[in-house]
Amino acid sequence: MSGRRIFTRPARLAAIAPSLWMLLFFLMPFGFVLKISLSQTAIAQPPYLPVFDLAQGAAAIKAASAALSLDNFRLLVSDDLYILSYLRSLVVAAVSTSILLAIGYPIAYGMARLRRRWQAVAMMLVIVPFWTSFLIRIYAWINILQHDGLLNKILLALHLVTAPVVWLSTDSAMYLGIVYSYLPFMILPLYAVLGKMDMALLEAASDLGASPRQTFWLVTFPLSLPGVGAGVLLCFIPIVGEFVIPDLLAGSGSLMIGQALWLEFFTNKDWPVASAVAVVLLLLLLVPLILYDRLQRRQLGDAQ
Amino acid sequence: MGLARNMAVEIPKAEAQTDDIPLLRIDAVAKKFGIVRAVDRLSLDIRAGEFFALLGPSGCGKTTLLRMLAGFETPDEGRILLDGKDIAQVLPHQRPVNLMFQNYALFPHLTVRDNIAFGLRRAGMPRSQIDARVAEMVALVKLEGLEKRKPDQLSGGQKQRVALARSLARRPQMLLLDEPLAALDKKLRESTQFELMELQRRLGMTFVIVTHDQEEAMTVADRIGVMDAGRLEQVATPRELYEAPASRWVAEFVGDINIFEGQLESREASRLMISTKDAGTIVVAEPRQWIAKMLVCVAIRPEKVKLSRRGPVSDAVNAQAINRLEGVVTDVSYLGGATSYKIKLDSGAVLRSSMANTARIDIDVYTASQRVVAWFTPDDCVVLEQ
Numbered sequence: 001m002s003g004r005r006i007f008t009r010p011a012r013l014a015a016i017a018p019s020l021w022m023l024l025f026f027l028m029p030f031g032f033v034l035k036i037s038l039s040q041t042a043i044a045q046p047p048y049l050p051v052f053d054l055a056q057g058a059a060a061i062k063a064a065s066a067a068l069s070l071d072n073f074r075l076l077v078s079d080d081l082y083i084l085s086y087l088r089s090l091v092v093a094a095v096s097t098s099i100l101l102a103i104g105y106p107i108a109y110g111m112a113r114l115r116r117r118w119q120a121v122a123m124m125l126v127i128v129p130f131w132t133s134f135l136i137r138i139y140a141w142i143n144i145l146q147h148d149g150l151l152n153k154i155l156l157a158l159h160l161v162t163a164p165v166v167w168l169s170t171d172s173a174m175y176l177g178i179v180y181s182y183l184p185f186m187i188l189p190l191y192a193v194l195g196k197m198d199m200a201l202l203e204a205a206s207d208l209g210a211s212p213r214q215t216f217w218l219v220t221f222p223l224s225l226p227g228v229g230a231g232v233l234l235c236f237i238p239i240v241g242e243f244v245i246p247d248l249l250a251g252s253g254s255l256m257i258g259q260a261l262w263l264e265f266f267t268n269k270d271w272p273v274a275s276a277v278a279v280v281l282l283l284l285l286l287v288p289l290i291l292y293d294r295l296q297r298r299q300l301g302d303a304q
Numbered sequence: 305m306g307l308a309r310n311m312a313v314e315i316p317k318a319e320a321q322t323d324d325i326p327l328l329r330i331d332a333v334a335k336k337f338g339i340v341r342a343v344d345r346l347s348l349d350i351r352a353g354e355f356f357a358l359l360g361p362s363g364c365g366k367t368t369l370l371r372m373l374a375g376f377e378t379p380d381e382g383r384i385l386l387d388g389k390d391i392a393q394v395l396p397h398q399r400p401v402n403l404m405f406q407n408y409a410l411f412p413h414l415t416v417r418d419n420i421a422f423g424l425r426r427a428g429m430p431r432s433q434i435d436a437r438v439a440e441m442v443a444l445v446k447l448e449g450l451e452k453r454k455p456d457q458l459s460g461g462q463k464q465r466v467a468l469a470r471s472l473a474r475r476p477q478m479l480l481l482d483e484p485l486a487a488l489d490k491k492l493r494e495s496t497q498f499e500l501m502e503l504q505r506r507l508g509m510t511f512v513i514v515t516h517d518q519e520e521a522m523t524v525a526d527r528i529g530v531m532d533a534g535r536l537e538q539v540a541t542p543r544e545l546y547e548a549p550a551s552r553w554v555a556e557f558v559g560d561i562n563i564f565e566g567q568l569e570s571r572e573a574s575r576l577m578i579s580t581k582d583a584g585t586i587v588v589a590e591p592r593q594w595i596a597k598m599l600v601c602v603a604i605r606p607e608k609v610k611l612s613r614r615g616p617v618s619d620a621v622n623a624q625a626i627n628r629l630e631g632v633v634t635d636v637s638y639l640g641g642a643t644s645y646k647i648k649l650d651s652g653a654v655l656r657s658s659m660a661n662t663a664r665i666d667i668d669v670y671t672a673s674q675r676v677v678a679w680f681t682p683d684d685c686v687v688l689e690q
Contacts, residue, residue, distance in 0.1 A: 203376055204409035206397045208423030208474065218422075222413045 030282070037275035038068040048271050072276035082260060082277065086284065089257040092246070093239040096178045097186075100235050101228065103179065104186030108227075109220075111187070112194035119195070126184050126191075138177055138248050145173050145249070174250035178239055185238075186231040193227030194220070229292055237285050257281055325388070327352040327510050328373070328478060333382030333392075335368055342368040344534035345382065350478075355504050355511045357525035359518055361557070365534040370480050370514045374403040387477060397426070402476040406483045408467035410455040416442075416466050417451040423474040441469040444503070461492050468500075472507070481513040485520060497523045518558055522546070530554050546605070552688045555603045562609065562655055565601045565690055568594050575682055578602055582653035586627050589682040599690045608684035609657035611645060611668075611676045627685070629655060629678045633670050645670060647678055 039048040050064035076082045111122045129137060144150045145167040152164040167173050197220065205215040243258030250256075255263070257277065264274035326349035335343040342365045350356045358366040371377045373384065375396030384392045391399055402423070410419050420441050424434045442448055445465040455463055464484065471479055484500070485493045501524050504511045515521050521528050522542035529539045537557075538550040549555035552563065566580030576588045578600060586602050594600065634654070635646035638661075645657045655678055659668070670676055 198409065200405050200407060200409035201411060203374075203396070204403075204405055204411070205422070206395075207374060207403045208470070209397050209426035210422075211397055214426065219411060 030279075033275045033278055035068070036271055037072055037273075037279050038070065039272045040067075040069075040071070041270050041272055046271070047269055072272045073280070075273060076276055076280060081255075082257075085255045085257045085260040086280070088254050089240045089242075090284075092174070092178070092242075092256060093236050096175060096182070096239050097232055097236045099175065099179050100182055100186040101232065104183055104190055104231060105224075105228075107183075108187045108190035108194050111191050112197065123191075126187050130184065134181065135244065137181070138245060141173070141177055141180070142168060142248060145176075168249065169251040171250060174246050177245040177249040178242065181245060182235045182239065185234045189230035189234060190224065190227040193224045197223060226296075229295065233288060233292055236288060240285060241281060326350055327354075327387060328512075329383075329385040330369075330373075331383040331385065333369070333372065333379045333384060335365075335372060335377060335379050337368075341365075341534045343372070343379070346531075346534065346536055347382075348529060348536060348539065350510060350512060352510055353508050355501065355524055355526045356513070357521035357528045358512065358514045358531060359521040359528050359558075360516065360531035362516055364531040366514045366516075366531045367482060369531070370403070370482055370512065373478075373512065374401060374480055375399050400477045401480060402471040402474055402478075403480040403482060404467050404471040404484050406486060408455075408463050408487075410463060410466055410470070412455050415452050415454055416447060416458070419455070419466055420470045420473050422470065427474060437473055441473050444472070445469045460487055460489075461496070464488060464496065468503075472503075472509075476509075478510045478512060481511060483515055484513065486515075486517070493520070494523075500524055530557065532557070548686065549603070549688070552601060552603070552690065555686065555688060560606050560656060560658070562604045562606065563601050564653070565599070568596055568598045568600055568687075570596070576687060578687070582649065582651045583627075583629050583655075584651075586685060587682045588685040588687050590685075590687050592687075594687065600687050601690050603686045603688055604680050604684055606644065606656040606658040607642070607660070609655060609678050609680050611647070611657050611659065611670055611678055614677060626679050626681055631655065631676065631678060633672050633674045633676055636670065636672055643669070647676060649678075 035052075036048055039050060041047060042049040050067040052061055052064050054061070107126075111119055111126075114122055142149075146152075147164050147166070147168070149167070151167060152161075155161045155165065201219055201223070202215055205219045206212070210218060241258045242256060243262055246256045247259055247262075261274050261277045261281070264270045264277060268274075328348075328350040330346060330348040330350075332345045332347050333343055334341065334345045344365070346365075346369065358369060360366045368377060372379050372392075375391070375394060375398075379392050382392070383390045386399075386401065391401075411422065414422065417438055420438045421434050424437055429437070438451075442451060445468055447462065447465050447469065450458065450462060455466070458466065464487070468484070481500075485496055488496060497520060500511075504524075511524075513521070513524060522545075525542065527539060527541055528545055530537045530545065532553060538545060538554045540548075540550070545554065545558055549558060555561050556563065564580040564583045564586065566578045566583075566586070569577040569579050569585070571577070571594075574589060574591055576590045576594065577585055578588060579585050580602060583602075588602060629647075629649050631647040631649040633645055634648045635644075637644040640661070642658050642660050645659070647655045647657060649655055657678055
């Protein structure tokens with residue numbers, strides 16, 4: 001009997017560990033950010049007011065709490081710079097994710113149909129860019145896309161254009177950079193699902209009179225939806241908050257929310273507004289996560 | 305077959321196909337994978353309304369042959385004529401043939417209903433007819449009330465029924481079954497075998513089943529094709545296959561058998577005298593002509609070998625003809641319906657005997673190390689080429 005208890009104790013601890021992790025590294029930092037977002041800017045160290053000081057007792061904390069306000073959030077709603085940045089982030093993320101899905105699905109599908117040996121090679125090819133620093137790869141793109149860069153040289157040499165084309169500092173360059181950088185995150189979950197697909201199911205569909213196209217849309221695609229969901233989330237969420245790629249490759253005409261946040265934080269030194277931007281961004285990103293979770297839960301419910 | 309004829313009113317096609325034109329003619333079909341000849345210029349006719357089993361050890365090419373009938377493999381040579389038309393190159397989704405897959409291959413994202421309706425929708429059947437056909441199929445395989453379940457929510461036996469209903473729903477000219485019962489436990493498998501036979505008779509449809517389980521093949525099939533190394537060793541009814549195997553390989557593959565190698569000595573009337581190394585001279589009733597001095601083997605099924613303490617109680621006429629071998633019982637296995645004995649003959653060879661336990665209290669039990677006489681009649685022996 002006692003043996004049983006010894007076994008369950010580590011099991012219980014293991015169950016608590018993820019929650020502890022979340023509390024330490026997500027909820028607590030988020031609490032700090034949330035508190036700062038409710039504060040006011042100040043020329044001080046730290047650059048906001050009020051500051052909680054536990055040493056000064058309950059009355060002081062109560063007074064400090066009273067000083068918290070939603071002013072920063074009101075600012076976010078009243079200034080269309082922020083609203084436009086949020087919108088642009090969502091649009092960029094949605095468009096990029098769609099392009100990623102359109103490119104990544106056929107690649108993952110092709111990989112899953114390769115022979116075992118070649119699958120490993122293809123997998124390597126997908127992962128190999130990770131061995132070089134992300135920043136260096138983006139700078140490489142700047143090199144390729146700039147006025148006298150590789151792309152223009154090739155186009156001129158082939159007489160496809162008569163004068164160099166402006167590629168850099170355009171939305172096209174930004175989309176190129178995003179799709180290039182995030183492609184592995186789309187391919188890998190799709191490949192994981194498509195590689196596991198039972199070939200007998202496809203044969204069964206064709207045996208029952210489905211053409212190859214019908215087999216794809218009626219069997220392969222629906223069964224790969226978990227992979228599609230994972231790939232879409234894995235790309236969409238970080239792209240919404242993307243800062244480096246739009247900053248380096250896109251024009252300065254309009255900002256993504258990551259850039260707006262960076263500006264507030266480092267250029268304006270306005271921590272509270274920057275924190276408010278971050279809080280809203282997080283809440284925004286929770287929506288697709290909750291939707292995905294609900295979808296998975298429904299699928300699980302079906303299975304029971 | 306009688307029932308199938310009665311069904312002919314509903315299925316006029318079955319009437320049109322007379323017995324001399326087979327529904328399926330496999331004509332010198334060959335298929336190689338690399339250097340392996342999976343199917344080696346094999347020919348076979350299957351009649352309409354027949355329950356045909358392809359039996360063989362794993363790797364004998366039976367599954368490849370079935371997959372060529374379904375269209376998942378294309379023959380390198382030969383023709384596959386279904387109802388007179390060569391379908392060897394026709395794509396699987398354009399064949400009037402359906403396959404029930406070994407592990408059922410049910411679509412996990414679709415309900416039982418949608419799984420069964422899948423093929424009907426592809427055929428462009430109107431909605432109302434689909435509903436009616438699905439209901440009919442669900443009733444046929446006794447799955448009422450489970451239409452809205454997903455495959456994950458079904459037991460193994462229920463999945464098997466869904467797979468069967470799905471492959472029958474399109475009313476194929478021929479149903480192919482790839483080890484359909486291999487995933488079921490023994491009891492369920494046995495009852496399902498009888499349900500399959502009943503279903504096949506009721507529908508009057510042609511079933512071709514692939515199995516490595518000889519008991520299953522013998523239970524369900526009208527005829528069995530035994531395959532080895534891409535060729536058909538014998539095509540026969542279960543009884544012929546067991547009692548008159550065409551070769552030593554078939555004799556040893558189907559059921560248990562005792563084999564004694566020897567030489568043909570002489571012929572008296574319709575009886576052959578064969579001298580064997582391990583069992584002396586054996587007398588065999590054999591109408592066929594054999595060449596004297598030919599090397600042959602004599603095969604006797606264990607249940608045809610009777611044991612007694614002193615020798616057979618028989619009349620004087622038969623006494624001469626009966627083959628008698630003496631030895632010592634070494635192993636006794638009680639199996640319920642029968643008891644299996646191993647007897648070490650005086651020559652050192654081992655003879656197996658199986659005796660049905662016809663009475664609850666058996667006085668004829670033999671124990672290990674007991675000396676016995678094993679005997680069998682000339683009619684119970686089969687002569688085969690070595």
